[in-house]
Amino acid sequence: MPASQPDVLPVPDASTVPRPDRAPTVLQFGGGNFLRAFADQMIQRADDAGVLAAGVVVVHATPGPDTAVELLRRQDGIYHVLLEGVRDGEPVREVTRVTAVRGVVRAHEEFEAYRDAYLDPGLRVVLSNTTEAGIAWVPDDDLAATPPRSFPAKMTALLLDRFRHFDGDPGAGLHVVCCELIEDNASTLRRYVLRHAAANGLPPEFVAWVEEACTFHDTLVDRIVPGYPRDEIAEIQAEIGFADQLVVKGELYGTWVIGGDRAIRDALPLDRAGLPVEFVADVRPTRDRKVRVLNGMHTAMTPLGLLLGCTTVREVTARPDVGRYLDLLLDREVLPSLPGDPAALRRYAATIRERFTNPYLQHRLGDIALNSLAKFRARNLPVLLAAWSAGREAPATALALAALLVLGAGRSGPAGFEPADDPALLRHLRETFDPEDLVGWVRGVAVAAEYLAGDDPRLDRLAGEVAGHAGVLLREGAGAALARLTR
Numbered sequence: 001m002p003a004s005q006p007d008v009l010p011v012p013d014a015s016t017v018p019r020p021d022r023a024p025t026v027l028q029f030g031g032g033n034f035l036r037a038f039a040d041q042m043i044q045r046a047d048d049a050g051v052l053a054a055g056v057v058v059v060h061a062t063p064g065p066d067t068a069v070e071l072l073r074r075q076d077g078i079y080h081v082l083l084e085g086v087r088d089g090e091p092v093r094e095v096t097r098v099t100a101v102r103g104v105v106r107a108h109e110e111f112e113a114y115r116d117a118y119l120d121p122g123l124r125v126v127l128s129n130t131t132e133a134g135i136a137w138v139p140d141d142d143l144a145a146t147p148p149r150s151f152p153a154k155m156t157a158l159l160l161d162r163f164r165h166f167d168g169d170p171g172a173g174l175h176v177v178c179c180e181l182i183e184d185n186a187s188t189l190r191r192y193v194l195r196h197a198a199a200n201g202l203p204p205e206f207v208a209w210v211e212e213a214c215t216f217h218d219t220l221v222d223r224i225v226p227g228y229p230r231d232e233i234a235e236i237q238a239e240i241g242f243a244d245q246l247v248v249k250g251e252l253y254g255t256w257v258i259g260g261d262r263a264i265r266d267a268l269p270l271d272r273a274g275l276p277v278e279f280v281a282d283v284r285p286t287r288d289r290k291v292r293v294l295n296g297m298h299t300a301m302t303p304l305g306l307l308l309g310c311t312t313v314r315e316v317t318a319r320p321d322v323g324r325y326l327d328l329l330l331d332r333e334v335l336p337s338l339p340g341d342p343a344a345l346r347r348y349a350a351t352i353r354e355r356f357t358n359p360y361l362q363h364r365l366g367d368i369a370l371n372s373l374a375k376f377r378a379r380n381l382p383v384l385l386a387a388w389s390a391g392r393e394a395p396a397t398a399l400a401l402a403a404l405l406v407l408g409a410g411r412s413g414p415a416g417f418e419p420a421d422d423p424a425l426l427r428h429l430r431e432t433f434d435p436e437d438l439v440g441w442v443r444g445v446a447v448a449a450e451y452l453a454g455d456d457p458r459l460d461r462l463a464g465e466v467a468g469h470a471g472v473l474l475r476e477g478a479g480a481a482l483a484r485l486t487r
Contacts, residue, residue: 011074011245012097012244016242020099022054024055024122026056026127028040028128029129031068031069033068036081038256041096042273044097044098045273049273051270056102056127057102057104064108077098080244080247080248082095083096084358085253097240105117115161121172135152138153159210163210174215175214175215176190177258190216216260217259218283218287219257219259220255223254224251224355225249228247231362262279291379292334292383293348293349294355296383299380301316301322303403303407304399313363325396325399325485330349332396371422373425376404376451380401381451384462395485398469399469399482399485402467403481405442406473411474412478438467440463442462469481
């Protein structure tokens with residue numbers, strides 16, 4: 001540690017970090033690494049640039065304790081974001097001290113404080129990242145509970161309370177911006193809010209207020225955020241001069257595409273600070289490209305990388321055999337499945353491949369593997385089915401599924417690795433594993449995972465091709481399977 005540093009570093013809080021007074025204008029459901037390194041970092045940058053004067057209140061929306069939430073409260077919402085990458089061929093390192101978070105409330109344990117936050121007359125924007133499972137329909141959720149269980153019911157109750165509190169004033173409407181990694185995230189939330197309203201016989205005046213005074217914005221978000229840099233935290237804390245327990249590390253690259261009513265740009269003018277934010281009418285074309293290229297490559301390479309004994313994206317993509325595999329996957333299967341200018345798609349894919357080599361990120365395959373069985377259905381299966389529909393083969397995608405199933409069955413892989421996926425599906429995958437009938441095993445798993453229905457004529461082809469790759473993986477290993485495919 002440099003001589004100028006004290007022996008005991010101060011904790012970043014209101015007593016050690018001066019910050020301008022920012023009235024709460026953003027209510028944020030979720031205080032995890034991604035939102036803090038993405039949305040909050042951008043809000044801070046826009047505040048610093050003078051194009052925004054936003055304060056953020058973070059809501060912990062699930063019952064029970066949460067270490068990150070408690071640390072965020074202990075540090076008065078102050079923390080640091082470290083972004084690293086390459087720009088114009090030169091290494092870039094950006095440190096942002098985030099002071100925009102002005103409060104943290106726990107909706108279930110501190111309902112009155114939560115209610116005060118969402119009834120604040122200055123509130124304009126609701127941000128959310130409640131995970132892929134957060135925007136879900138829960139029948140019979142009690143809107144009178146304090147608060148309801150599910151996020152859509154929470155939003156319905158919040159909006160109803162705000163509608164009543166402000167006597168239906170259109171100016172009290174909110175812009176709802178969803179960052180969950182599902183298709184049509186905010187559109188789905190809006191549909192569920194209106195469904196809750198209908199199921200509970202809420203007045204038509206409230207429904208009209210939701211439809212006319214509130215806007216819901218689908219988004220595409222993109223930044224790799226490995227999280228807390230545990231291996232280098234002492235050096236980082238010495239550099240910033242604070243014992244920050246909430247440092248979050250991410251890649252320099254970032255993209256936030258926000259769709260729908262352009263009124264959101266006046267409430268959240270992040271692009272005016274030079275930030276990578278784009279406001280569009282429809283996010284779906286951009287989302288499909290990102291999900292199939294970036295997310296799809298992650299889901300495809302992760303089980304193969306783990307079977308090869310790799311631990312990070314950078315490590316696995318540095319292997320020549322994996323590089324050839326990813327070229328095959330992209331050029332012959334993924335990119336042909338997407339509409340648009342082929343040259344532009346190739347340029348985008350090259351950008352993604354370059355991001356995988358970022359020397360500053362240690363993006364762990366074990367973290368990416370979370371919920372891979374469901375992710376494959378959304379990200380990779382459409383590529384395979386599109387190829388078949390067009391009369392093309394999709395062996396690279398089929399190999400990815402084989403690797404995912406073999407890894408999930410526990411028949412190969414790194415010592416100590418335990419897939420984090422749907423428990424019932426994992427149990428089915430393992431209990432039905434039959435090395436003498438891999439075709440039957442794959443067929444049953446594909447139906448259980450809802451990849452294809454049992455009477456789908458494509459099921460036999462899927463089971464046969466994936467089982468063939470699985471047999472090679474089990475007998476000869478992932479290196480041999482890659483060699484067979486890419487030779």
